[in-house]
Amino acid sequence: xxxxxxxxxxxxxxxxxxxxxxxxxxxxxxxxxxxxxxxxxxxxxxxxxxxxxxxxxxxxxxxxxxxxxxxxxxxxxxxxxxxxxxxxxxxxxxxxxxxxxxxxxxxxxxxxxxxxxxxxxxxxxxxxxxxxxxxxxxxxxxxxxxxxxxxxxxxxxxxxxxxxxxxxxxxxxxxxxxxxxxxxxxxxxxxxxxxxxxxxxxxxxxxxxxxxxxxxxxxxxxxxxxxxxxxxxxxxxxxxxxx
Numbered sequence: 001x002x003x004x005x006x007x008x009x010x011x012x013x014x015x016x017x018x019x020x021x022x023x024x025x026x027x028x029x030x031x032x033x034x035x036x037x038x039x040x041x042x043x044x045x046x047x048x049x050x051x052x053x054x055x056x057x058x059x060x061x062x063x064x065x066x067x068x069x070x071x072x073x074x075x076x077x078x079x080x081x082x083x084x085x086x087x088x089x090x091x092x093x094x095x096x097x098x099x100x101x102x103x104x105x106x107x108x109x110x111x112x113x114x115x116x117x118x119x120x121x122x123x124x125x126x127x128x129x130x131x132x133x134x135x136x137x138x139x140x141x142x143x144x145x146x147x148x149x150x151x152x153x154x155x156x157x158x159x160x161x162x163x164x165x166x167x168x169x170x171x172x173x174x175x176x177x178x179x180x181x182x183x184x185x186x187x188x189x190x191x192x193x194x195x196x197x198x199x200x201x202x203x204x205x206x207x208x209x210x211x212x213x214x215x216x217x218x219x220x221x222x223x224x225x226x227x228x229x230x231x232x233x234x235x236x237x238x239x240x241x242x243x
Contacts, residue, residue: 039134041141042207044091044104046084052091053081055101059124066162067124069182090149092141094134097214102129105138107146107154117152123165136168143172144200148192156185 044052056067056077064072072080084091084106094103103125110118121142125134146154156174158165160183166176169185176185 038203038206039094039137040207040210041092041094041138041203042211043145043204044086044093046086048091048093048101049081049084051099051101052084052093052104053078055093055104055126056081056124058126060127063124063127066159066165067122069157069159090142090145092138092145094129094138095211095214096129097217099214100126102126103134103138105142107142109151117150119146119151119154121154121156123168135164136171139168139172141203143187143189144196144203147189148197148200150192152189154187154189158183158185 056064056072057074059067061071064070064077068076068080088109088111090107092105092107093101096102103123105121105123108120108122110116110120119142121139123135123138143154154174156165156169158169160166160178160181162183166183166185169187170176172187174185174187176183
């Protein structure tokens with residue numbers, strides 16, 4: 001459950017963060033700050049489809065191989081994004097202050113008859129945002145949503161060399177079975193509870209608020225940059241006409 005003191009601390013830190021102007025190199029690994037107490041993870045709808053595509057297309061060939069099980073080409077990724085069913089499945093994402101989708105997860109519900117209570121989890125994190133536990137946070141968020149949605153088993157199909165993904169599954173208590181170059185991880189979920197439902201509701205509200213604040217902050221800094229650009233242009237013009 002999210003504690004009040006954690007919410008207050010996260011709110012204060014978020015306020016400080018929004019007042020800090022964005023810089024182009026803020027996501028470089030050497031400058032990555034410690035993971036905050038609360039990582040705002042929001043549910044993504046169809047209006048985020050373009051940013052989802054940008055996120056996946058920015059992955060390198062090896063990352064695409066680990067995420068999809070094959071080295072997906074741009075056309076294949078675009079088809080995957082276009083085929084996302086936001087009504088049936090759940091997509092979760094983490095945005096940075098520049099509204100770049102730095103991590104996302106896809107909780108895909110089984111379509112096969114008799115397996116309706118199962119869901120598959122897939123995740124990707126941009127290289128510059130790794131090492132902060134985002135993959136594990138997304139897994140926990142997806143597991144909580146699946147629990148509240150009546151899913152009894154969540155599984156991950158991953159390449160055996162995808163050690164990071166399998167480590168997340170094992171840490172969550174999943175049973176991992178390896179079959180050559182591929183592995184399956186199965187996690188049995190507990191029935192939903194009042195605590196799990198309230199926690200998910202609070203976390204989603206925090207994430208929605210965080211996103212709106214980031215939109216407003218980006219608009220503010222963009223406006224300020226435009227004002228400064230106009231000011232520089234005026235000063236340059238004055239200097240050119242000065243004797």
